[in-house]
């Protein structure tokens with residue numbers, strides 16, 4: 187851990203980092219080429235990746251003037267927990283590639299900023315260790331789930347995660363196969379060389395002998411995940427199961443009818459199927475289909491407070507942030523993660539004030555040019 191040094195002065199505030207996007211080139215500079223490719227890349231020609239941010243802006247904001255916003259709060263209620271703001275950390279794999287403190291470092295940053303970490307099941311530490319650290323600093327966290335074909339192998343680490351205090355499970359349902367990530371295929375998974383997945387350490391060793399251009403399946407992931415798994419996880423663990431990776435109204439309905447405690451609209455950071463719709467374009471359909479029965483969350487290209495305000499106007503209860511958290515972790519460690527969340531929260535406060543909304547519940551579709 188001693189060899190790791192933050193960039194600049196070590197403090198993103200003193201270094202004058204005012205927007206999360208400023209961290210991206212700094213992270214690119216210090217991560218090895220194939221690791222950066224793994225973080226930054228998307229599927230195919232990266233059309234959906236490029237479209238993500240503009241799709242939020244395309245809704246256009248239509249603010250109210252002459253509103254008293256002197257008593258403004260970004261507070262939200264999410265699955266029984268009051269949160270100071272609706273900005274969560276999306277699950278992203280193996281944080282040890284970005285910082286030697288791995289997810290424990292990320293957790294500290296998230297906690298200080300009043301956010302919540304989602305531990306990837308391809309994380310660098312086991313849920314038990316995260317749970318202990320979280321308990322020591324009173325941090326909330328969720329466990330993301332990639333099921334194995336043999337479900338009993340997954341239940342082994344999920345039992346541990348639930349015992350360690352995860353408040354919810356996030357079942358990722360959008361990854362039955364690898365995405366055509368050219369950058370990773372070119373690097374031939376160079377970014378994964380020497381990377382361990384402690385949560386999956388009890389699994390039989392698997393290797394795909396196919397050359398990179400003929401690989402379809404991720405040997406770590408099941409390709410038969412269905413709504414039966416939602417029902418089974420909810421029954422087995424009796425905590426909310428959020429279904430992550432939904433892009434259609436009918437799938438959202440199936441998830442809710444199967445017992446989902448929440449739906450996360452996500453295209454996996456545009457890393458799986460290129461040319462799918464940006465999440466900003468399909469969020470409203472999912473919100474309408476779910477009809478308030480459970481919270482709808484969203485991720486993908488959230489880089490500004492106005493993106494968050496737009497998502498909330500469309501009906502999302504909260505947003506998750508993926509790559510910017512990695513940029514923060516790789517450059518400033520916990521302080522960088524904290525800074526990313528704080529900058530986004532500050533920008534959300536500004537956006538709400540400028541929209542004439544003093545409560546998150548004041549954000550509605552009437553404030554969007556596309557929905558009037």
Ligand SMILES: Cc1cc2nc3c(=O)[nH]c(=O)nc-3n(C[C@H](O)[C@H](O)[C@H](O)COP(=O)(O)O)c2cc1C
Pocket residue numbers: 224225226238276277278279306307308330358430452453454455456457485486487488506507508509510
């Ligand atoms: C490097 C990286 C690793 C990821 N690993 C996972 C993962 O292990 N499980 C998962 O459900 N999603 C994973 N995702 C997807 C994120 O949870 C999230 O959906 C996406 O990053 C959001 O888009 P954004 O990066 O534009 O904020 C990963 C994304 C990135 C960039």
